[in-house]
Amino acid sequence: MIRYFVAIKKNYFDADAVKQIFKKIFAKTCNLLTEPWRHLNNQPRLSILMYHSIGSGAKMSISAEKFEDQMRSLSEGGCNVVTLGELLSQKAPLSKWTICITFDDGFADNYSIAFPILKKLGLRATFFICTGFVCGEHRISESFKNYANIEPMTWDEIRSLASAGMEIGAHTHSHPNLYEIDGLEQNVEIIKSKAILEEKISKPVHTFAIPFGGSGTYDNKTIGIVREHFRLCCTTHFSTNVYPTSKNFLILNRVEIYPADSLKIFKEKMFGKYDSLRFLQRKRKI
Numbered sequence: 001m002i003r004y005f006v007a008i009k010k011n012y013f014d015a016d017a018v019k020q021i022f023k024k025i026f027a028k029t030c031n032l033l034t035e036p037w038r039h040l041n042n043q044p045r046l047s048i049l050m051y052h053s054i055g056s057g058a059k060m061s062i063s064a065e066k067f068e069d070q071m072r073s074l075s076e077g078g079c080n081v082v083t084l085g086e087l088l089s090q091k092a093p094l095s096k097w098t099i100c101i102t103f104d105d106g107f108a109d110n111y112s113i114a115f116p117i118l119k120k121l122g123l124r125a126t127f128f129i130c131t132g133f134v135c136g137e138h139r140i141s142e143s144f145k146n147y148a149n150i151e152p153m154t155w156d157e158i159r160s161l162a163s164a165g166m167e168i169g170a171h172t173h174s175h176p177n178l179y180e181i182d183g184l185e186q187n188v189e190i191i192k193s194k195a196i197l198e199e200k201i202s203k204p205v206h207t208f209a210i211p212f213g214g215s216g217t218y219d220n221k222t223i224g225i226v227r228e229h230f231r232l233c234c235t236t237h238f239s240t241n242v243y244p245t246s247k248n249f250l251i252l253n254r255v256e257i258y259p260a261d262s263l264k265i266f267k268e269k270m271f272g273k274y275d276s277l278r279f280l281q282r283k284r285k286i
């Protein structure tokens with residue numbers, strides 16, 4: 001505990017850093033309190049890692065070195081890493097922990113930096129693409145201030161990912177807050193992105209990630225549309241999942257990895273030790 005007080009004193013003027021330290025204390029305390037229960041609960045679990053930009057230098061981008069260390073720890077640590085598609089076909093070997101890797105939005109660095117690392121280490125991931133960015137109809141900088149100046153992947157790059165065995169998922173056309181638009185507009189956003197992707201990569205698209213993805217960014221209409229057109233849907237609710245053997249693949253939680261996460265925190269997050277952070281997630285302001 002003393003080291004946390006020292007860290008808070010050192011970062012006193014950095015509000016973000018102090019916030020992160022308090023989050024860490026909260027997660028560690030909850031983890032300690034729930035440890036006995038978790039030992040008793042032996043249900044297999046699924047951890048879906050969530051990334052955005054890798055190595056672009058943007059505020060929320062993970063450095064290429066950190067990303068490679070994290071991926072290497074998966075491939076060399078004997079982790080059961082599968083694709084979302086393997087979950088759907090139930091071909092994923094069942095183990096205590098199953099890990100999936102996902103990227104949202106379709107940033108160019110996913111192809112230029114993350115893809116070669118994944119390929120080198122023999123890992124496969126799912127890339128959720130916002131089609132309006134790739135088509136040039138919407139600009140990334142208009143949607144995210146933390147990722148300004150990042151370009152989207154091109155269709156050739158997305159096709160190249162797909163033909164290398166990576167999975168492509170949909171992420172709407174213009175990245176709206178689906179909760180703020182009516183059912184008809186939601187329908188257009190969701191179906192349009194799926195149709196464009198399927199036409200461009202010549203493969204069916206079964207997976208979807210909700211833009212922003214937390215409370216206040218989707219409603220029952222969204223889930224109804226997604227259920228009709230996809231077989232799996234990811235949110236950004238922070239947590240690992242009970243392994244979905246019941247075939248309920250809608251509203252899956254994910255574990256977001258941050259630029260400041262050490263390899264130790266990465267592993268702790270992946271194995272559910274930060275799941276309590278979900279209770280600190282705020283509803284998106286509308």
Ligand SMILES: [Zn+2]
Pocket residue numbers: 104105171175210211212
């Ligand atoms: Zn997104």
